[in-house]
Amino acid sequence: MKTICYIVAMRAEAKPFIERYGMEEVKDFFSPLPCLLYQAQLEGCTLNVVLNGQQHGSDLLGCEAASVAALSAIQRLHPDLVINSGTCGAFRAKGADIAQVYIGNGAMFHDRRVPGDDAWATQSLGNYPVWEGSQALAEALNLKMGKVTTGSSLDMQPCDLEMIQRHGGELKDMEGAAIGFVCSLFQVPVLYVKSVTDLCDSGAETYEEFSRNLHHACETLRNANEKVIEYLTSQF
Ligand code: SAH
DSSP states (O other), X not given: OOEEEEEESXXXXXXXXXXXXXXXXXXXXXXXXXXXXXXXXXXXEEEEEEEOOEETTEEOOSHHHHHHHHHHHHHHHOOSEEEEEEEEEEOGGGTOOTTOEEEEEEEEESSOOOOSSHHHHHHHHOOBOOOXXXXXHHHHHTOEEEEEEEOSOSSOOHHHHHHHXXXXXXXXXXXXXXXXXXXHHHTOOEEEEEEEEEETTSOXXXXXXXXXXXXXXXXXXXXXXXXXXXXXXXXX
């Protein structure tokens, strides 16, 4: 694997990782787009981290920004593997804990309610494939796997929960399936590495729980990503 490209929404999620590898910003690489590129050369491999960037002074979250970042990154950097790394909500009922890191085994949308025939339903749901090596990596690193379920909001409405439960969603985020969509168009494999900031069924207020656990979750995320990189560079 010669070129790996991380796509990350929030600077807080990427910072520990950028610092760990002493990655340098490649200034204005995606100009006029807000996306930012950080790069490091590892043994036999170029490591890229693409951040969605900012607008109005805050990190761009969500599917639109993630799609722009993924599209630009794939077209400009030609990665062999895209890795979407970030935080997520998860479910205590499914055995999740705060700051636990998961590998995704699929990615779907949970808030696209489009009536119609099976073809529309299939397209709305997404259900994009993950990199075929995801399971072996999860086993080697002793990480649990779960299905990434993506929507445009941090909160969870009853209709979102219904959709998540019906389709076995486990890791609730705001970007994963959008990146899966873009990767599926280019047939570039995608690996999901997600750390839990909040438990959607804990009864706590999500934003408060997210903010309280962000730092811890980003540290376990950096740890896991170090092992992911070690695994990828030693295997290929
Ligand atoms: N902008 C806010 C909060 C961002 S939370 C801040 O002040 O920091 C949303 C980000 O974390 C998204 O990028 C999403 O992918 C992830 N996330 C974490 N927990 C989530 C949850 N329960 N539902 C949806 N996205 C979640």
